[in-house]
Amino acid sequence: MIRAVARAIGRAFGLLVGAYFTYVAYRGSRLLVQPEVRPFLPEYAGAPATPGDLGLDYEVVRFTTDDGVTLTGWLVPAARDTRTAVIVLHGFSGHRLPELAAFVPWLHEHHHVLQFDFRGHGESDPGHITLGWRERRDVAAAVRFVEGRGLGPIALFGISMGASTAIVSAPDLPVAAVVADAPFAEIHHPVANRMREAGYPLAGAGARAIVVGAALRTRTRLRNPIDVVERIAPRPLLVISPGEDRLIDRSQSERLFRRAGQPKELYRVEGAGHAEAYAVDPEAYRSRVIGFLERHLG
Numbered sequence: 264m265i266r267a268v269a270r271a272i273g274r275a276f277g278l279l280v281g282a283y284f285t286y287v288a289y290r291g292s293r294l295l296v297q298p299e300v301r302p303f304l305p306e307y308a309g310a311p312a313t314p315g316d317l318g319l320d321y322e323v324v325r326f327t328t329d330d331g332v333t334l335t336g337w338l339v340p341a342a343r344d345t346r347t348a349v350i351v352l353h354g355f356s357g358h359r360l361p362e363l364a365a366f367v368p369w370l371h372e373h374h375h376v377l378q379f380d381f382r383g384h385g386e387s388d389p390g391h392i393t394l395g396w397r398e399r400r401d402v403a404a405a406v407r408f409v410e411g412r413g414l415g416p417i418a419l420f421g422i423s424m425g426a427s428t429a430i431v432s433a434p435d436l437p438v439a440a441v442v443a444d445a446p447f448a449e450i451h452h453p454v455a456n457r458m459r460e461a462g463y464p465l466a467g468a469g470a471r472a473i474v475v476g477a478a479l480r481t482r483t484r485l486r487n488p489i490d491v492v493e494r495i496a497p498r499p500l501l502v503i504s505p506g507e508d509r510l511i512d513r514s515q516s517e518r519l520f521r522r523a524g525q526p527k528e529l530y531r532v533e534g535a536g537h538a539e540a541y542a543v544d545p546e547a548y549r550s551r552v553i554g555f556l557e558r559h560l561g
Contacts, residue, residue, distance in 0.1 A: 287458075287469040292476030295454065296391045298356045303385045311364050314339050319371060326408040328382070328400040335386040336379025336405075337363075338412070339371045347560040348375040348414040350405050352425030354538060355392070358385030362422060365541055369549050374556065375414050379405055381428075391481045394450050395428040395488070402432040410437070416560050418442065420552070423511070423538050426503075427488045430519065434494035440559040441495055442552055444503040445538050448489040448515040448522075450474050456510055489522055496524025501555045503548075505535035528555060 305312050314321035314337055322338045336359060341347070349370050351362050359378040370376045381398050382390030391397065402419065409417055416439035421429035426446035433441045447453050455470035463469055478485045492500070500523050504516035513531070520529045530551050532540035541548045 283465070284469060284472045287463065288472035288476035291454070291458075291469070291473035292480050295473055295477045296393065296480050297383075298392065300356045300384050301358060303358050303360065303380075305360060310360070312360070313337070314363060314367060317363070317368055319368070324377070324379075324408065326379075326404050328404040330397075330400055332382045332388045332390055332401070334379045334382065334388070334401055334404060336377060339367055339376040339378070341375045342372045345374060346414050347373070347416055347418075347556075348377060348409045349418045349420050349556065349560075350377045350379075350402070350409065352402065352419060352421035352429055353378075353381065353384070354423035354425055355394070356384070360385075366420070369553070370420070373553060374418075374560065375409075375412075377405055377409055381425075393477070393481050393483050393485060394424055395431045396483045396485050397481070398424075398428045399432045399435070402428060403436055406436050406438060416440075418556055418560055420444075421446070423447075430488040430492050430495065430500075431486050433498065434491055438498065440499045440501075440556065442501045442503070442555065443516075443519070444540055445505050445508060445511055446488060446502065446516055446519060447511045448492075448518045449487045450485055452515055453511050456512075460509075489518060492519050492523045497526070499526040499528070499555070499559045501528045501530060501552070503530045503532065503540050503551075505537060505540045505543075506531060506533040507535060508537045510537040526559075 311317050319339050324338050325335050327333045353359050353362055358380050367376050380387040381401050383392045418440040419429035419438050420442040422444045426443035429441050451470040451474045454473050455466040458466035502516050502520045504513045535543040
């Protein structure tokens with residue numbers, strides 16, 4: 264009798280857990296690939312809406328990926344005589360405006376700068392978000408565009424999802440260097456942290472279920488940066504690791520650094536939250552990034 268009751272309870276518990284993971288995978292994967300993206304507007308009053316608001320020359324550009332998605336961005340010419348270029352990649356559910364205010368003014372002093380919105384973001388065409396897999400096509404189209412303007416060598420400079428996308432894109436592209444600020448090594452990691460923040464139980468397993476659901480929804484193979492980062496070598500990689508990042512733990516960037524081949528650099532920024540390394544010490548950040556690019560782009 265007791266064994267029968269125990270089996271019945273076990274079956275009921277198994278069904279309950281299965282139903283929970285099915286729900287999490289269904290709802291979470293939809294939110295992951297079709298999130299509510301931020302409108303293409305300045306984040307605060309007085310923030311720049313175009314490079315012109317910062318006194319910079321620029322060109323509005325559009326280019327198309329090999330699967331037919333049109334992307335929109337800006338090309339900001341370098342303030343000095345050079346052909347080197349940096350492609351700036353923004354984060355999940357965002358757009359190019361925050362990086363415009365933070366990074367473009369000092370990057371353009373040394374290099375041409377291309378900013379664009381990933382598919383499904385900002386002013387670019389709609390599309391499912393795949394945390395790097397389809398976005399690799401966006402980066403490839405951006406590299407082709409820059410090369411078509413006669414520019415190069417080219418560096419990729421990404422923040423958060425943009426950093427991880429730079430890592431998964433670079434092995435197959437003719438880029439000379441990669442800067443990755445607050446990248447995730449495994450897609451499920453930030454998903455699990457968001458679930459914990461929202462109070463979901465079994466966040467680790469639930470996040471993996473969401474990633475599987477997202478792959479099924481988009482019919483893609485979502486690729487973890489940790490699986491490909493070593494293929495960036497012999498191109499140099501700079502990994503920037505915010506010390507107090509609660510969305511993407513610093514262990515993620517450090518795992519990527521350990522797996523990467525040479526040459527590579529790790530820049531730890533103590534006291535920085537997610538994507539806040541620049542805000543903690545702008546002068547040190549600029550010096551580290553500019554020095555890295557000068558050494559490897561020329």
